Amino acid sequence: MPTTASDIVYDCIVLGAGISGVTAARDLQAAGLKVLILEGSSRIGGRMYSRRDIVKKSGKPVPVEGGAEYIHVPEQERYKEFWQEVRKHGFTTSPFHKCGMGILKIPRNRMYFSPWKRTKMLAEVIVQPEFWSLPDALQKIQEFDAETRADITAESFIKRYAAKEGLSKRGLALLEYTLSAHTPGPLNEISIAGLKTDAIVDQLMERKELRMEHGAAKPFGLCGFDTLPGKIAEEFRKAGGKIEKSRTGSTSRKVVAVERLAGGGIKVITAGGQVFVGKTAVCTFSAGMLNPESGEGDAIFGSLLTAPKREALGLVRMGAITKFSLEFKERVWVDDNGESAGHMAVLSNPGGKARTFFSSFPKEHHGPHVLTGLLMNQDHDQIAEMDDDAVIAHVFEALGKIYGRNRRWTQKAVLVGKTGRGGTFKPNFLRQDWSKDPFAKGGNSYLAHAPQRPGRMLAKQAREALKDPRDTLPLFWAGEAVAPAFDRRYQPLAVHGAYISGRRVAEDVLHYLQVDGGDANGFGRYYRTKYL
Numbered sequence: 066m067p068t069t070a071s072d073i074v075y076d077c078i079v080l081g082a083g084i085s086g087v088t089a090a091r092d093l094q095a096a097g098l099k100v101l102i103l104e105g106s107s108r109i110g111g112r113m114y115s116r117r118d119i120v121k122k123s124g125k126p127v128p129v130e131g132g133a134e135y136i137h138v139p140e141q142e143r144y145k146e147f148w149q150e151v152r153k154h155g156f157t158t159s160p161f162h163k164c165g166m167g168i169l170k171i172p173r174n175r176m177y178f179s180p181w182k183r184t185k186m187l188a189e190v191i192v193q194p195e196f197w198s199l200p201d202a203l204q205k206i207q208e209f210d211a212e213t214r215a216d217i218t219a220e221s222f223i224k225r226y227a228a229k230e231g232l233s234k235r236g237l238a239l240l241e242y243t244l245s246a247h248t249p250g251p252l253n254e255i256s257i258a259g260l261k262t263d264a265i266v267d268q269l270m271e272r273k274e275l276r277m278e279h280g281a282a283k284p285f286g287l288c289g290f291d292t293l294p295g296k297i298a299e300e301f302r303k304a305g306g307k308i309e310k311s312r313t314g315s316t317s318r319k320v321v322a323v324e325r326l327a328g329g330g331i332k333v334i335t336a337g338g339q340v341f342v343g344k345t346a347v348c349t350f351s352a353g354m355l356n357p358e359s360g361e362g363d364a365i366f367g368s369l370l371t372a373p374k375r376e377a378l379g380l381v382r383m384g385a386i387t388k389f390s391l392e393f394k395e396r397v398w399v400d401d402n403g404e405s406a407g408h409m410a411v412l413s414n415p416g417g418k419a420r421t422f423f424s425s426f427p428k429e430h431h432g433p434h435v436l437t438g439l440l441m442n443q444d445h446d447q448i449a450e451m452d453d454d455a456v457i458a459h460v461f462e463a464l465g466k467i468y469g470r471n472r473r474w475t476q477k478a479v480l481v482g483k484t485g486r487g488g489t490f491k492p493n494f495l496r497q498d499w500s501k502d503p504f505a506k507g508g509n510s511y512l513a514h515a516p517q518r519p520g521r522m523l524a525k526q527a528r529e530a531l532k533d534p535r536d537t538l539p540l541f542w543a544g545e546a547v548a549p550a551f552d553r554r555y556q557p558l559a560v561h562g563a564y565i566s567g568r569r570v571a572e573d574v575l576h577y578l579q580v581d582g583g584d585a586n587g588f589g590r591y592y593r594t595k596y597l
Contacts (some may be wrong), residue, residue: 074342075101077574080320081349081504082310083111084294084560085543089347089569089574090148091297094306096575101341102301103333104310105319106504108291109298112351112545113560115289119495120392120433120481127433128289129425131497133560134437135161138267143554146568147561151277153298156288158275160407161427164188166399167411170467171235187411188338195233200270202226204239207266211258211525218514219244219255230402242415243269245442249384249558250511252442256380256524259512263395263549264556274409287426290560309341321364323348323540329583331539344583345574346537349567352531352546353383353506361506369537373522373530380515380527381546383500383507385445388458389394390425390495392481397468403430412436412467417462418447433481436464437495441508449498457494482589509558510546528557532566533591538585539577543570550596 068460082104096101115128136151136158138144143415151158167187190196193243205226211530217225223244227237245252247269248260262265279288298308301403311318317337324332331346348355348366355362355370356378362370398410406428414420422443425435438460440448448456457476465474477484482492499508512524534540548555548562551569555562573592581587 073099073101074330074344075099076344076578077101078103078331078341078343078346079349080323080333080346081105081111081544082109082562083309083544084113084296084297085351085545085563085567085570086111086347087294087301088296088564089543089571090306091304091350092303092568092571093574094301094304098570098575098578099532100301100306101343102298102308102310103318103320103335103341104308105316105336106463107311107313108317109308109310110291110294111349111563112499112505112508113291113294114497115291115494116497117289119493120388122285122429122433125284127287127426129390129435129495130290130392130501131495133290134425135276136558136561137271137274137556138561139271139273139275145563147555147564150297150564151293154279154293155281155291156277156279157286158277159428160238160273160275161409162273162407163409163411164191164272166405166408167413167423168398168467170412170414170417171238176473178333187413196239197232198226198236199240199243200231201230203243203266203269206257206260209247209257209261211261215517216256216258216514216524217262218253219248220252222257223252231479238370238415242420244260246413246415246421246444247441248511249386249441249507249509250382254382254511254513256512256514257382259514259524262512262525262528262554263558265558268556268559283549285429295562297364309335309339319504320365321374322364323369325369325537326541327393329539342587343539344578347541347543347574349542349544351383351507351544352378352381352510353500353508354504355531355546356383356506359506369540371536373533373536380513380522380524381510381531382513383505384441384509384511385449385498385500386508387440387445387448387499387573388437388495388497389419389440389448389456389557390435390437391457391460391464392493393436393479394481396424396430396434397464397472397479398424400437406430412464413462416466417463417466418443418444419460420519422464445498445500449500453494453496456496457492511558529596533592534573535585535589538588539583541570541574541577543567 076098113134114132117126268593278286282288322334410424480492532550543566545563556566
């Protein structure tokens with residue numbers, strides 16, 4: 066039988082210690098509430114996960130990102146709240162250009178750029194006339210009017226656009242690649258209205274990515290992206306907040322049941338049998354965790370996973386993503402004595418396997434030399450059931466077709482690693498399959514297409530329906546999956562989106578408790594005015 070963890074009734078219990086959870090908890094605690102965070106894993110950060118046990122430089126660990134890696138939005142007024150948070154904690158950023166020093170391997174490419182046979186520099190490719198239509202295609206998605214036009218899948222959009230514009234086979238391959246290798250859903254499911262809703266084109270068209278650094282991370286400044294939620298959690302603790310997370314190797318603080326109490330409030334039960342009671346609760350679980358098909362949503366929330374939310378979860382789906390990194394002894398990609406330090410070396414191979422890799426530490430000309438792949442869709446599916454040795458061989462072969470020309474291309478010759486007993490070589494590598502993480506069940510969410518029928522929810526409505534707490538009060542919802550519903554300028558698939566959902570849900574909880582006094586009708590009026 067579950068046992069009561071304490072006699073404390075918290076003002077709010079936050080479920081999950083990702084960036085949305087720690088941000089919401091910090092803001093609520095700072096406003097004078099008594100707040101508890103429950104985290105089923107043994108760490109803080111969620112899908113922000115910096116691994117410090119793989120790569121070293123001068124004998125010191127260098128963080129390799131198993132999850133979120135870059136800031137995707139510029140330091141502009143519309144993202145003011147997020148950037149104020151980043152700067153408040155003393156972080157600096159290094160901008161890296163996505164175009165210029167990359168290599169694109171295209172079928173039947175007859176322009177040779179030695180030593181990259183059958184490849185071209187990315188900056189050279191995009192000025193070729195047959196590829197001029199790609200920005201136009203993305204602009205058409207950006208301008209898609211979901212109010213007056215019926216939604217279609219990305220696959221249908223590509224076919225229609227290719228036929229209308231007369232795309233070459235290479236142009237078609239590049240458009241398919243752009244939408245399948247950079248969004249987490251399959252082309253026959255992704256909603257064009259959803260891409261518009263989620264501002265995905267904004268993210269694709271940004272010319273730079275920004276890497277966070279911190280002066281306290283001596284001597285290289287490479288702090289690890291999960292340092293940001295760590296700093297926010299530290300603020301929360303200092304203000305008197307409490308975090309209950311599982312010990313390493315345990316899931317004792319994993320939430321297994323959430324119930325609405327008859328007299329008001331929320332009861333939360335963990336796998337270890339503890340019971341926690343709050344006046345309110347905030348769920349920051351991923352769409353993969355909530356999805357009824359996974360068994361988690363129904364098992365944990367029961368009737369609180371209402372019919373509209375169940376319908377929304379049929380459209381807000383989690384894409385399978387694997388983060389994969391390999392450390393090299395030298396820069397096998399563009400090496401110009403450090404002149405390209407401000408450019409990411411992006412390998413794009415539309416027709417091959419393991420289609421996109423980028424340089425993890427562009428400005429570190431003298432090392433570490435790490436290529437990282439964000440493997441989605443077909444790239445993820447090809448390796449999902451392979452063991453580690455097979456995945457390394459699969460990726461290494463793909464990279465060798467681009468970078469292995471005119472060199473001895475064996476793992477032991479090119480990669481950093483250790484030779485064990487019997488002469489077996491083990492490379493330094495990272496493999497983080499988020500679909501197999503029990504606290505994520507996927508990498509990022511995407512909006513799926515649903516044929517338009519009377520009474521059926523559309524993709525553009527799904528994230529708002531998932532976020533809406535009015536039928537589940539005093540249980541609120543936040544996280545990456547509902548980010549655009551809190552603020553259209555902020556995207557899912559991104560740290561800044563999850564962050565802003567934490568800020569906004571904290572405002573909503575405070576209004577419910579302190580202004581409306583727990584009155585659902587009063588809160589409903591506030592919510593409609595603010596969001597609908």
